[in-house]
Amino acid sequence: MTAFVAHLDADCFYVSAERVRHPDLIDKAVGVLGNNGACVIAKSYEMKARGVKTGTPIWDAKALCPEGVYVKRDFYWYEVLSRKMLGIVGTFSPKVEYYSIDEFFFRAERLHPRQNLHQTATAIRDHILEAAGLPVTIGVARTRTLAKLFSDTGKPFGAVAVLERDHERELLATLPVTEISGIAGRRAARLAPYGIRSCLDLADADGRLVNRLLTKTGYEIWLELNGTPVTPIRPERPPHKALGRGGSLMGNVDQPVVLWAWAVRHVERLIEELNYHNVRTTALAVEVGWKTGGSTCGVVSIPTPTDRFDDLLDAARVALRRAFVPYATATHLHVLATELRRGKGFQLSLFDTPDPKKDAAAQAKAAVNARHGRFKVRSGVTLYLPAVYADPANNFDICDVRGKICF
Numbered sequence: 001m002t003a004f005v006a007h008l009d010a011d012c013f014y015v016s017a018e019r020v021r022h023p024d025l026i027d028k029a030v031g032v033l034g035n036n037g038a039c040v041i042a043k044s045y046e047m048k049a050r051g052v053k054t055g056t057p058i059w060d061a062k063a064l065c066p067e068g069v070y071v072k073r074d075f076y077w078y079e080v081l082s083r084k085m086l087g088i089v090g091t092f093s094p095k096v097e098y099y100s101i102d103e104f105f106f107r108a109e110r111l112h113p114r115q116n117l118h119q120t121a122t123a124i125r126d127h128i129l130e131a132a133g134l135p136v137t138i139g140v141a142r143t144r145t146l147a148k149l150f151s152d153t154g155k156p157f158g159a160v161a162v163l164e165r166d167h168e169r170e171l172l173a174t175l176p177v178t179e180i181s182g183i184a185g186r187r188a189a190r191l192a193p194y195g196i197r198s199c200l201d202l203a204d205a206d207g208r209l210v211n212r213l214l215t216k217t218g219y220e221i222w223l224e225l226n227g228t229p230v231t232p233i234r235p236e237r238p239p240h241k242a243l244g245r246g247g248s249l250m251g252n253v254d255q256p257v258v259l260w261a262w263a264v265r266h267v268e269r270l271i272e273e274l275n276y277h278n279v280r281t282t283a284l285a286v287e288v289g290w291k292t293g294g295s296t297c298g299v300v301s302i303p304t305p306t307d308r309f310d311d312l313l314d315a316a317r318v319a320l321r322r323a324f325v326p327y328a329t330a331t332h333l334h335v336l337a338t339e340l341r342r343g344k345g346f347q348l349s350l351f352d353t354p355d356p357k358k359d360a361a362a363q364a365k366a367a368v369n370a371r372h373g374r375f376k377v378r379s380g381v382t383l384y385l386p387a388v389y390a391d392p393a394n395n396f397d398i399c400d401v402r403g404k405i406c407f
């Protein structure tokens with residue numbers, strides 16, 4: 001018997017999440033704003049109909065949709081609802097993958113012997129709305145790629161089950177190849193000379209040609225389009241190869257002390273991640289994005305695997321110096337631990353002496369913050385970022401949501 005895959009995607013998730021706690025927002029045009037309140041990062045269907053897109057600056061959005069309600073994002077709340085949704089799906093399926101904050105893949109199994117998979121998808125969708133207050137769309141098909149494509153056609157609040165080849169072909173013919181995630185501009189341009197424009201064109205193309213044009217990744221998509229599953233459902237996230245924290249500097253930064261304050265903030269966030277995943281690193285990279293475009297990166301190797309603030313601070317100082325461009329204006333900064341070692345069996349060399357005092361200080365800092373709130377104890381250097389720490393919305397970030405497979 002064929003095993004079917006379901007793809008669940010919450011409809012305008014951040015907006016729906018705001019509506020769960022503010023029901024007066026239901027039926028209104030709602031825009032959720034990013035970090036510094038400058039851009040719309042999610043919009044309701046009402047706002048979308050007015051021409052507001054993801055990434056539209058707030059001033060343009062207000063011109064297009066003056067009666068819209070604009071709220072600042074709150075990833076802490078979105079994660080609460082995301083986990084609730086994940087829990088609900090887990091009661092319907094033995095195998096669930098936490099793909100992103102609002103998208104899951106799971107094994108689709110009939111809830112009842114007399115029910116078909118379309119009825120099952122509908123029942124799960126309706127239950128999530130009732131139990132969590134979130135509208136979602138579910139697509140069921142033979143592979144992940146097909147399930148994701150077909151759920152997109154069912155938005156909003158859809159339940160689509162495509163179980164037969166003829167039905168698959170009929171829908172694939174209506175979808176441009178760019179609907180497949182991973183096939184955008186350049187890849188699509190490579191296909192166009194061969195007359196491959198729709199997903200069905202791609203499915204019907206010669207597999208060897210696809211392999212040549214789009215490499216192995218494209219070939220795997222081709223297999224999945226033809227009903228051969230390549231990627232299984234992954235209930236556990238594979239171990240990280242690297243961990244990083246960072247992002248926008250919420251404006252232009254041209255003072256070195258402020259840039260350093262951001263680097264230290266992200267080192268403190270990175271340490272939380274290293275501790276959570278029980279890993280240490282032997283290399284640290286600092287990458288800075290500049291206003292003129294482009295970025296620079298400094299990398300430092302660390303002799304002994306570490307997750308300790310003082311070690312990582314020393315490394316970050318050197319790495320930032322290597323990435324630094326004098327008199328330039330920075331807009332982004334990331335701190336990355338790139339050589340991870342698992343928690344057990346850290347090998348101390350002959351020259352490395354353990355430092356119980358510094359380990360104790362690190363533990364005390366973590367304990368106070370766990371008890372009294374994140375960043376309650378933090379480096380004095382970060383006092384250069386008063387606005388960042390004064391706004392509780394910055395205590396939580398989308399990349400702090402753990403266990404999901406994709407950003």
Ligand SMILES: [Mg+2]
Pocket residue numbers: 009010011012013102
């Ligand atoms: Mg979504």
